[in-house]
Amino acid sequence: MKIDFDWKPLLLAPILAAVALPLTGSFSTWLTLTVAGLAMGMIIFIIASGLTLVFGLMDVLNFGHGVFIALGAFVASSVLGLMGDWTGSGELWRNLVAVFPAMLVAMAVAGAVGLAFERFIVRPVYGQHLKQILITMGGMIIGEELIKVIWGPAQVPLPLPEALRGSLLIGDAAISKYRLLAVAVGIVVFGLLAWTLGRTKIGLLIRAGVQDREMVESLGYRIGRLFVGVFVVGSALAGLGGVMWGLFQQNLVPQMGAQVNVLIFIVIIIGGLGSTGGALIGALLVGLMTNYIGFLLPTLTQFASILLMVAVLLWRPQGVYPVANR
Amino acid sequence: MNLLELQGVQTHIGAYHILHGVDLAVPKGQLTMLLGRNGAGKTTTLRTIMGLWHASAGTVRFGGKDIAAMHTPQIAELGIAYVPESMGIFSDLTVKENMLLAARSAKNAAQIDDTRLKWIFKLFPAVEKFWNHPAGKLSGGQKQMLAVSRAIVEPRELLLIDEPSKGLAPVMINNMIDAFAELKRSGVTILLVEQNINFAQRLGDNVAVMDNGRVVHSGGMAAFSADAQLQQSLLGLAL
Amino acid sequence: MFLKRLLSNDTPRSRLLALLLVVLFIALAFAPFIFPGVKALSVAAKILVFVVLVASFDLLLGYTGIVSFAHTMFFGIGAYGIAISATRLGPSWGAVLLGLAAALAVSLVLSFAIGLFSLRVRAIFFAMITLAVASAFQTLASQLSDFTGGEDGLTFKLPELISPSFEFAEEPFLGVSLDGRLLCYYMLFVAAVVLVLALLRIVNSPFGRVLQAIRENEFRAEAIGYRVVVYRTTAAVLSALFATLAGAMLAIWLRYNGPDTSLSFEIMIDVLLIVVIGGMGTIYGAAIGAVLFVLAQSYLQDLLRVGSEAASGLPWLAALLSPDRWLLWLGVLFVLSVYYFPTGIVGKLRARAAR
Numbered sequence: 018m019k020i021d022f023d024w025k026p027l028l029l030a031p032i033l034a035a036v037a038l039p040l041t042g043s044f045s046t047w048l049t050l051t052v053a054g055l056a057m058g059m060i061i062f063i064i065a066s067g068l069t070l071v072f073g074l075m076d077v078l079n080f081g082h083g084v085f086i087a088l089g090a091f092v093a094s095s096v097l098g099l100m101g102d103w104t105g106s107g108e109l110w111r112n113l114v115a116v117f118p119a120m121l122v123a124m125a126v127a128g129a130v131g132l133a134f135e136r137f138i139v140r141p142v143y144g145q146h147l148k149q150i151l152i153t154m155g156g157m158i159i160g161e162e163l164i165k166v167i168w169g170p171a172q173v174p175l176p177l178p179e180a181l182r183g184s185l186l187i188g189d190a191a192i193s194k195y196r197l198l199a200v201a202v203g204i205v206v207f208g209l210l211a212w213t214l215g216r217t218k219i220g221l222l223i224r225a226g227v228q229d230r231e232m233v234e235s236l237g238y239r240i241g242r243l244f245v246g247v248f249v250v251g252s253a254l255a256g257l258g259g260v261m262w263g264l265f266q267q268n269l270v271p272q273m274g275a276q277v278n279v280l281i282f283i284v285i286i287i288g289g290l291g292s293t294g295g296a297l298i299g300a301l302l303v304g305l306m307t308n309y310i311g312f313l314l315p316t317l318t319q320f321a322s323i324l325l326m327v328a329v330l331l332w333r334p335q336g337v338y339p340v341a342n343r
Numbered sequence: 344m345n346l347l348e349l350q351g352v353q354t355h356i357g358a359y360h361i362l363h364g365v366d367l368a369v370p371k372g373q374l375t376m377l378l379g380r381n382g383a384g385k386t387t388t389l390r391t392i393m394g395l396w397h398a399s400a401g402t403v404r405f406g407g408k409d410i411a412a413m414h415t416p417q418i419a420e421l422g423i424a425y426v427p428e429s430m431g432i433f434s435d436l437t438v439k440e441n442m443l444l445a446a447r448s449a450k451n452a453a454q455i456d457d458t459r460l461k462w463i464f465k466l467f468p469a470v471e472k473f474w475n476h477p478a479g480k481l482s483g484g485q486k487q488m489l490a491v492s493r494a495i496v497e498p499r500e501l502l503l504i505d506e507p508s509k510g511l512a513p514v515m516i517n518n519m520i521d522a523f524a525e526l527k528r529s530g531v532t533i534l535l536v537e538q539n540i541n542f543a544q545r546l547g548d549n550v551a552v553m554d555n556g557r558v559v560h561s562g563g564m565a566a567f568s569a570d571a572q573l574q575q576s577l578l579g580l581a582l
Numbered sequence: 583m584f585l586k587r588l589l590s591n592d593t594p595r596s597r598l599l600a601l602l603l604v605v606l607f608i609a610l611a612f613a614p615f616i617f618p619g620v621k622a623l624s625v626a627a628k629i630l631v632f633v634v635l636v637a638s639f640d641l642l643l644g645y646t647g648i649v650s651f652a653h654t655m656f657f658g659i660g661a662y663g664i665a666i667s668a669t670r671l672g673p674s675w676g677a678v679l680l681g682l683a684a685a686l687a688v689s690l691v692l693s694f695a696i697g698l699f700s701l702r703v704r705a706i707f708f709a710m711i712t713l714a715v716a717s718a719f720q721t722l723a724s725q726l727s728d729f730t731g732g733e734d735g736l737t738f739k740l741p742e743l744i745s746p747s748f749e750f751a752e753e754p755f756l757g758v759s760l761d762g763r764l765l766c767y768y769m770l771f772v773a774a775v776v777l778v779l780a781l782l783r784i785v786n787s788p789f790g791r792v793l794q795a796i797r798e799n800e801f802r803a804e805a806i807g808y809r810v811v812v813y814r815t816t817a818a819v820l821s822a823l824f825a826t827l828a829g830a831m832l833a834i835w836l837r838y839n840g841p842d843t844s845l846s847f848e849i850m851i852d853v854l855l856i857v858v859i860g861g862m863g864t865i866y867g868a869a870i871g872a873v874l875f876v877l878a879q880s881y882l883q884d885l886l887r888v889g890s891e892a893a894s895g896l897p898w899l900a901a902l903l904s905p906d907r908w909l910l911w912l913g914v915l916f917v918l919s920v921y922y923f924p925t926g927i928v929g930k931l932r933a934r935a936a937r
Contacts, residue, residue: 078706141921148920150649150709151858155917158851162910166901218450221440225433232431235393236493237419237447275847279717282710290706316725319718326714334702340435 026337030301037309045189050308056196058304059203060265064258064277065284065296066210067251073227073291073340075244077139078146081153082255082281083274084160088130089123089256090263090273091168094175096122104178112178116264123260124253130160131252135245157274164271172270175263199261206254210293223247227291227340283322287329289336298337299329345404346371346501346532347392352401352411354391361387363556364401369501374523374533374546376564378578379553385536386428388553389503392534393425394418405501420447422500426507428536430490434479438470438489441478445493455496463492466518483510491519501532508539520545544568552577588779590786594866596935599928603866606873610774614758614767621880624835627767629876630774631832636856636868637781638824644863645785646817647797649705651850652696652712655719656822658845659692660685660829662723662730665839668738669731675741682830689826690819697818701811720845735840744769744834770831777824782865784820793817794863848909852879855916861926870927875912883908 034051041047068082096119097104103115138156142148177195184191214220226233226240234240262277263269284303288295303322310321329337347369354362362384369375377385390396392403394415403411410418419425424445433441439452446455464471467488473481478489491507508516516539523533523546535542543550547564560567560577567573586593594600609616613626635657642648663685664678671677696715700708724733742748748762758764784790792813796803804810833839852875860871883905890903902910923930 072706078709080709138917146706147647147649148924150706151854152917152920154851154854155913155920158913159910159917162907162913166898166904166907166910170906218443221436221444225436225440225444228433228435229431231395231415232427232433233444234415235395235419235425235427235431236445237416238444239414239416276717279714283714286707286710316722319721323711323714323718326711330703330707 023338026295026298029298029337030305033302033305033309037305040313041309043189045191046312048187048190049192050312051305052192052196052200054305054308055301056193056199056203056304057265057307058301059200059207060258060261061277061280061284061304062297062300063203063206063261064255065281065288065300066206066293067247067254068281069285069288069291069296070223070227070247070293071244071251072285074223074230074240074247075143076146077143077244078149079134079139079153080150080278081134081138081155081157081160082251083276083278084134084157084164085127085131085252085255085274086259086262086277087161087164087269087271087274089127089259090175090269091164091173091271092126092256093119093123093260093263094168094173094269097175097178104176107179109180112180115178116181120257120260123256127256127259128249128253131249131255132245134252135248139248157278161271161274168271170271172268174267175269176267177264181264195264199265202257202261206257207297214293219243280322283326286336287326289333289338289340291340292336292338295336295338302329344371345369346406347534348402348404349388349392350402350404352388352391352398352403354387354396355399356387356396361556362391362398365391365553365556365558366561367551367558368561369532369534370549371532372527372530373548374527374535375549375551376543376547377534377536377551377553378538378543380579383553384556385553386505387556389425389427389505389534389536392418392503393423422498424494424499424502426490426494426502426504428505428509430486432478432481432486432489434477436478437475438473438478438481439475441489441493442470442496446496448497459496463496466522467492467515484512484515487511488515488519491522495522495526498529499531501534502526503534505536506538507535508537508542516541590779590783592782592786592865594932596928596931598935599866599870599931602870602931606869610771614764618758623763623767625876625880627770627835628880629873630770631828631835632852632856632872632876633869634774634777634831635825635828636853636860636872637778637865638821638828639853640857640862640865640868641781641785641824642817642821643857644861644865644867645790645797646793646814646821648700648814648818649709650696650700650712650818651709652716652719653821653825653853654845654847654850655716656689656693656825657829657832657849658719658723658839658841659689660826660831661833661839661844662736662829663688663826664830664833665731665736665738666729668740669736673739673741673745678741678834682827685826685830686823689822693819693822694815697815698811700818701814716845716850717847720841720847723845724841731840733841735838735843737838740766740834740837766835770835773827773831777827778865778869781824785865789813789816851909855912857926858916859919859923859926861928861930864926864928867926867928874927878912879908882911886911 038047041050064086068079072078097115100115103111106112134156138152139149142152181195181198184193214224222233222238222243226243230240262273280303284299285296287299287302302325306321306325307318311318333339345368349365349367352362352365365388367388377388379385387396391398394410394413398411401411402409405421405423410421442455443449443452449455469481469485469488470492473485478486481489487507487510491504494502494504507519511519520541527533527546543564550562550564550567551558552560554577594603610626610630614623617626639653642650642653663681667677667681667684671680696712703711723730730736739745743762744766745762749760754760792803792808796808796810796813800810829844832844836843856871856875857868859874861867886903886905886908890900890905893899893903919926925933
């Protein structure tokens with residue numbers, strides 16, 4: 018019996034990149050844009066993966082996911098602020114010694130807040146979609162305001178550590194060092210997620226739970242607890258994504274959660290709610306699209322992602338990799 | 344001795360009142376058949392036992408303990424396996440992964456009881472043949488076999504099975520009957536919803552017939568099989 | 583009785599609610615005379631605009647059960663319609679009417695498309711998509727600065743009759759100068775009353791009843807024979823048109839419009855808050871909620887300021903009570919409302935009256 022795997026969606030990103038090559042004129046420009054797009058896509062994927070699993074597993078749509086993004090970024094800014102001599106140094110290893118703990122602390126705080134968020138905001142309205150949308154939005158408003166209370170309502174700069182600034186020259190193309198790091202981190206996160214989902218029993222439970230929660234419970238597993246775990250990990254990942262996004266922009270505003278939220282939703286719709294692979298494809302597509310259009314037709318950048326989403330939905334109304342049994 | 348006892352169980356689903364006071368006794372180590380026309384409430388009864396739907400009144404006792412208020416995972420942990428009519432196969436997962444999930448104590452496929460697996464492979468060759476294939480690719484009958492395999496991959500005290508022979512070829516049905524017979528010999532209690540005659544005649548110890556959300560007849564299978572008139576009045580046809 | 587017919591038989595059903603509505607009506611009708619001062623009149627006008635905006639959203643959310651975050655887009659279209667038209671064609675009634683007509687036409691087409699699209703995808707998808715579309719629209723409005731005035735927006739003049747400089751009587755009447763501003767206010771007042779009554783008529787018509795049936799159980803409604811597509815799309819279009827009118831009202835009052843005035847996400851949140859706190863699916867909830875909200879927004883901040891100064895000894899408390907953080911408290915109120923008052927104020931009042 019032939020095993021067939023739905024390979025068509027894997028071609029989408031390469032096709033987009035290929036189409037952009039002639040349009041951007043020069044190879045080096047294309048290379049810079051593509052790496053930028055992949056980096057942006059990876060960061061968005063990190064943030065979106067948690068959200069899509071949470072929805073797939075428990076049918077909970079968290080419109081407040083943005084709050085973890087902002088929280089992670091702001092926490093990291095405080096941590097990095099304390100480590101000025103490490104970030105100011107020109108040595109890469111010193112910079113990384115500052116950046117990685119900042120990421121870990123950001124993830125821990127975001128995860129902890131995620132735990133509270135699940136317990137007090139999401140759990141009481143389990144099963145009621147309308148209330149979920151309203152309440153999680155309310156949660157985000159409260160979160161955003163609390164961020165303003167703690168860090169002030171104005172922008173907070175988040176400069177890149179010394180050694181991570183600037184670009185590497187590959188031929189004619191200037192590739193930002195930080196963007197390469199982002200791609201690397203993204204690949205690591207994706208790898209970890211794929212390994213957990215594919216090779217561990219917990220991952221198995223998550224994949225099965227996304228398909229048929231009732232049956233997993235009938236087999237004797239307490240999916241409720243698993244869900245809390247997934248929610249917390251998702252929030253932590255959003256925090257990590259927030260740090261990386263913040264370093265990308267080098268500037269933080271309390272509204273950043275709401276701003277990135279929109280992109281995240283587009284990505285998981287394209288990918289199919291519940292599918293991590295789909296989220297990766299969607300994220301890469303959005304990242305690439307935003308960068309190519311940002312170069313070619315800047316005014317249309319925001320609409321570009323929406324048009325992309327509409328196009329994908331016309332091809333597959335449930336997203337690229339719809340999760341079965343829903 | 345009764346392993347499972349339902350008394351006066353009522354179940355509402357939204358505005359619909361499905362079970363109107365079910366009294367059911369499932370003796371230990373025996374196979375009880377749950378019969379009845381479509382819509383009589385057989386599946387609802389199984390789901391209520393399993394905690395997927397909560398009884399609005401009445402008691403459900405398993406081994407003397409009232410489980411009516413318990414949640415499904417807890418009920419399953421007591422040693423009850425459920426094979427729903429829709430089979431509950433995880434189509435995106437491989438056959439191996441489906442079985443691994445069902446084997447609660449196993450952390451990975453290597454830890455699944457080898458003897459047990461060999462026994463299952465002998466009964467249902469398709470499970471071995473498609474071990475690494477996505478379960479969604481199996482035919483209806485093969486999925487049915489996988490569903491039952493999942494329920495028996497680890498020892499359980501009580502099996503709740505809803506129409507397992509649907510879509511199975513006669514030789515596979517025979518294998519399934521053999522499997523249940525062997526399980527019964529090892530002391531497993533089975534509550535089976537099934538329309539197939541062979542099951543009844545070869546395996547059934549007791550029978551309970553449902554109609555309109557109530558059990559309207561219960562007793563030994565032998566007596567029931569012999570009484571064609573009773574069968575006609577309760578089921579609308581002779582078995 | 584005439585009043586019942588006017589309200590399309592959708593009476594308050596609670597004496598307290600009826601009393602509140604009457605008080606509200608009188609307060610708004612005589613606002614220029616009861617509450618002197620520029621700020622008070624602005625607050626009253628804002629209430630009028632929000633009542634219509636939120637009521638139109640209630641038609642969509644409360645009665646049809648559709649969650650759409652693109653509502654402010656239509657609000658903005660209405661406001662920009664007037665703004666662009668008055669800026670380009672000058673302060674004439676013709677310009678105003680043309681702007682209004684154009685805005686309504688654009689809203690009609692867009693809402694029709696969005697309404698149809700909503701039926702191809704699941705509700706959750708739809709909510710997210712409307713979020714994305716509204717966000718993109720706001721960006722677009724600030725980017726097309728030649729057309730829309732960009733970030734700074736458009737300031738324009740309106741026909742003389744409703745301009746503050748126009749005075750149709752020498753002496754002030756009861757302390758209020760009889761000028762174009764007053765006329766403008768009453769124009770908005772009449773518009774608001776007419777539009778709310780129209781919405782009441784719509785939701786209490788056979789059409790409205792079918793909407794509610796669809797909200798409760800779409801499958802059954804379709805099975806009975808109602809073409810859900812037609813009803814939901816019509817509801818989406820009507821809702822958008824009323825929102826557009828509300829936007830026009832806003833622009834006429836402010837004689838200014840910019841992306842933040844009518845398209846900001848904050849306004850969408852405000853509308854959501856009001857409709858939930860006031861009571862979904864009641865129309866009256868929009869009125870009560872809008873009043874509470876606008877008053878809170880305008881005056882609660884002063885209260886918070888007092889509290890913040892009093893707590894100046896404890897900096898964290900002072901920061902929490904800062905008047906700029908009033909949205910925090912409103913957010914808390916909102917979350918609590920969704921849990922404990924899912925039927926909103928109007929629902930609670932009616933439940934008490936029914937006992």
